[in-house]
Amino acid sequence: MAIKLTIDNQPVSVADGATVLEAAQATGIKIPTLCHLDGVSSPGSCRVCLVEIEGARTLQPSCVTAASEGMVVKTTSKTARQARKLSVELMLANHPWDCNACVRNGECDLQKLAQDMGIAEVRFPYVKPATPIDQSTDALVRDMDKCVLCRRCIGVCQDVQGVGTLAPRNRGFDTIVGSGAGDNLCDAICVQCGQCSAVCPVGAIYEKDSIEDVWGALDDPSKHVVVQTAPAIRAALGECFGLEPGTCVTGKMVTALRRLGFAKVFDTNFTADLTIIEEGHEFLTRLKKALADGDASVKLPMFTSCSPGWINYMEYFYPNLIPNISTCKSPQQMFGALAKTYYAEKQGIDPKDVVVVSIMPCTAKKFECERDEMNASGFQDVDYVLTTRELGRMIKQAGIDFLSLSDGEQDSPMGMSTGAADIFANTGGVMEAAIRTVYEVVTGRELPMDRLHVAPVQGLQGLKEAELTFQNCLDDWKFLEGVTAKVAVAHGLANARKVCEMVASGEADYHFVEVMCCPGGCIGGGGQPRLTSNDVRNARIKAIYAEDEGRPMRKSHENPAITQLYKDFLGQPLGHKSHELLHTGYAAKQPAATS
Amino acid sequence: MSNPTTEAGCGNALFAELGEFIEGQSKGRDALIPILHKAQDLFGFLPVDVQEFVAAKMGLPVGEVYGVVTFYHYFTMQPRGRHTVNVCLGTACYVRGAQKVVEALTEELGVKMGETTPDRRFSLTTQRCFGACGLAPVIMVNDDVHGRVTPKKVAAILARYE
Numbered sequence: 001m002a003i004k005l006t007i008d009n010q011p012v013s014v015a016d017g018a019t020v021l022e023a024a025q026a027t028g029i030k031i032p033t034l035c036h037l038d039g040v041s042s043p044g045s046c047r048v049c050l051v052e053i054e055g056a057r058t059l060q061p062s063c064v065t066a067a068s069e070g071m072v073v074k075t076t077s078k079t080a081r082q083a084r085k086l087s088v089e090l091m092l093a094n095h096p097w098d099c100n101a102c103v104r105n106g107e108c109d110l111q112k113l114a115q116d117m118g119i120a121e122v123r124f125p126y127v128k129p130a131t132p133i134d135q136s137t138d139a140l141v142r143d144m145d146k147c148v149l150c151r152r153c154i155g156v157c158q159d160v161q162g163v164g165t166l167a168p169r170n171r172g173f174d175t176i177v178g179s180g181a182g183d184n185l186c187d188a189i190c191v192q193c194g195q196c197s198a199v200c201p202v203g204a205i206y207e208k209d210s211i212e213d214v215w216g217a218l219d220d221p222s223k224h225v226v227v228q229t230a231p232a233i234r235a236a237l238g239e240c241f242g243l244e245p246g247t248c249v250t251g252k253m254v255t256a257l258r259r260l261g262f263a264k265v266f267d268t269n270f271t272a273d274l275t276i277i278e279e280g281h282e283f284l285t286r287l288k289k290a291l292a293d294g295d296a297s298v299k300l301p302m303f304t305s306c307s308p309g310w311i312n313y314m315e316y317f318y319p320n321l322i323p324n325i326s327t328c329k330s331p332q333q334m335f336g337a338l339a340k341t342y343y344a345e346k347q348g349i350d351p352k353d354v355v356v357v358s359i360m361p362c363t364a365k366k367f368e369c370e371r372d373e374m375n376a377s378g379f380q381d382v383d384y385v386l387t388t389r390e391l392g393r394m395i396k397q398a399g400i401d402f403l404s405l406s407d408g409e410q411d412s413p414m415g416m417s418t419g420a421a422d423i424f425a426n427t428g429g430v431m432e433a434a435i436r437t438v439y440e441v442v443t444g445r446e447l448p449m450d451r452l453h454v455a456p457v458q459g460l461q462g463l464k465e466a467e468l469t470f471q472n473c474l475d476d477w478k479f480l481e482g483v484t485a486k487v488a489v490a491h492g493l494a495n496a497r498k499v500c501e502m503v504a505s506g507e508a509d510y511h512f513v514e515v516m517c518c519p520g521g522c523i524g525g526g527g528q529p530r531l532t533s534n535d536v537r538n539a540r541i542k543a544i545y546a547e548d549e550g551r552p553m554r555k556s557h558e559n560p561a562i563t564q565l566y567k568d569f570l571g572q573p574l575g576h577k578s579h580e581l582l583h584t585g586y587a588a589k590q591p592a593a594t595s
Numbered sequence: 596m597s598n599p600t601t602e603a604g605c606g607n608a609l610f611a612e613l614g615e616f617i618e619g620q621s622k623g624r625d626a627l628i629p630i631l632h633k634a635q636d637l638f639g640f641l642p643v644d645v646q647e648f649v650a651a652k653m654g655l656p657v658g659e660v661y662g663v664v665t666f667y668h669y670f671t672m673q674p675r676g677r678h679t680v681n682v683c684l685g686t687a688c689y690v691r692g693a694q695k696v697v698e699a700l701t702e703e704l705g706v707k708m709g710e711t712t713p714d715r716r717f718s719l720t721t722q723r724c725f726g727a728c729g730l731a732p733v734i735m736v737n738d739d740v741h742g743r744v745t746p747k748k749v750a751a752i753l754a755r756y757e
Contacts, residue, residue, distance in 0.1 A: 158656070158659075163656070164655070164656025164658060164659060165656065165658060166658060167656065167658035167659045167661065167662040168662050168666075169658070169661055169662045169665045169666070170665045170666070171665070171666045171667075171668075178658055178661065178662065178665075179658060180656075180657050180658045180661070181643045181646055181647065181657045181658065181660070181661040182643075188657075188658065189656075189657075
């Protein structure tokens, strides 16, 4: 049923249940907001979206006020304007004024609001009890002095991720956003996904900055610094320079990295292809054991293992399901392990002088590279991780005019990849890439699907399922003849929890499950440019599929650099060397300081 | 999550009783406040391991439990003393010099409002109006009401409680 109301003298018609804010947006009227996070939470706490409603005793927050029939709303009246401005002024009285030295300078929602509202003088002095900055984890920094208590971070942490690390504590003036029951994030159960940092409107939660470390390595002539870029970076980095979400900037990104001084510009896509080979064979081995050998100890479904936030989640919440996780390291870590063995050997460089830098859409990757398990090369396999946002800042620091750069190409051999690797960036992508290869390995034929896409696992639905029946299998895989493999894809940990519960209870009979920690997958990662709405997620995903479809090779097993890698170095998939360098295991854990 | 029930000692029985109480409550976060009341009745205060126990039993993040405990003044994370000294800071007591009584008490006990003496003999708290305004200023020690208190009388009142 449609509701008719008037906003600023304009007639508006909206569906029943819409808020005044949504009604205004539908008419093209912009009401400022701060605490409201589309589709996630609307605590109605910031009072920045106050409007005047005829007949109402007080001003109403438009983000939580339902539109009703005949309502007359004024968004620009003097009363409404003044009240909104006062809300922002009061927030500023509780917010430090060192904007020039803030990580969010120039891209801060509070700064923007103050500017838009024309706040030209400081009427209220700064008063706030100081809270020490929390630098206790490898991934995230929390500076509660800058927090405006909008609670967006709590919304994503509790509802979208279902982790619940962050919660408000204390009362009144002393209220802060706390983590667990302690003072530091490292003492709480936190998967370090960084979704909080991706939605924070100010500089209160942000990624731990590794830019200076990377400059240090680049400035050291004794070091050979190589860089890998995750599949999701190319579809988002442009946003740091004002490009529309969904603009693919692969070539400019490569040129920028070369200009920054990296000796080799490689690609995590290379090891994404490798992951498909290793993980695909691991999956087929598990199927063989379960179906042909009748081995009851083999665990199905197999879960993907690329997402370090997801791994953290399993270690904390579902340790009993750890045997279901693929033993494959993430593409980032496979890359690091190979860069300091295979690549160093090939180039005749002492691996101690090789520095591996990753550009990741992810804050949990900063944690992952510091894990004890990730030293297969004899050194820390990946030295530094920069988020997409940090790379954007680093390019600016270097004075590079990103938009005017010409397109470059990744170096070989570890820069070569296929379209199957591109789609690791988004939810459903790892599954699709795996199916492209597994189907062909088993049947000797190309996956019979439109443009090689597994449509049921695409898109932003939280939990997706698909089935794939093997027919006319090659001799080695006859045990799979007529078998229907059931797969599922989940993104966002609240959705992952549903799958875990179904698997734990025996309700689900999946064979293979892809989980990405962040909503939308890595393209919506905690280290991506802000703000990632569903429209932005869809735009980035579209760009990634376009990149995939534009490739001459779109199946991981077709990557000649991977074939060469097995021939020259690894031997065979799941072989001895793979086991040493590319696979690992995990165990239940409790929160503990990581640094 | 750490499981305090595995800790040895008399705590075990209290945790068992609390666990039983939680089982009897409705599922979901609505039951959190009554459960915290029960926990504080049992333990005298709400240390983090008790909060972790409640969170684990209820399937809630510990941060949410901690948030509620730190929001309401009734809940305390400090162990309580054997005796609770409650100073009325209602209007009548206030105008008749309750603030001076507070100063005398904090000096005598060497702790601030809301704290407990290191020997756990006294906890010092305030409230608004005990409904004994005719006796203002009033303090309560446990369930005993003491009226017309002056700073000079404080030491003698406290001496009655070991």
